[in-house]
Amino acid sequence: MEEFNMKAQETHTLTKVVCNCCGKEIPLVREGIWEEYFHGEKSWGYLSKQDGRQDSFDLCQECYEKMLETFKIK
Numbered sequence: 001m002e003e004f005n006m007k008a009q010e011t012h013t014l015t016k017v018v019c020n021c022c023g024k025e026i027p028l029v030r031e032g033i034w035e036e037y038f039h040g041e042k043s044w045g046y047l048s049k050q051d052g053r054q055d056s057f058d059l060c061q062e063c064y065e066k067m068l069e070t071f072k073i074k
């Protein structure tokens with residue numbers, strides 16, 4: 001989950017990134033630079049079960065690795 005500073009009109013500055021899986025905040029390396037994390041985004045079509053929904057989520061490196069472990073085909 002990426003949180004933006006909506007006050008900045010044109011450039012929505014990223015202020016905080018939280019892992020959607022474990023709720024941990026992604027650590028800042030330095031001003032504006034976060035430790036690497038996985039960002040997923042999908043706009044579902046209207047014919048899908050999700051019916052036009054827009055999904056996005058972020059995962060820390062540990063949760064990303066755990067997610068890969070659950071795949072049958074690596």
Ligand SMILES: [Zn+2]
Pocket residue numbers: 019020021022023024059060061062063064
């Ligand atoms: Zn996590």
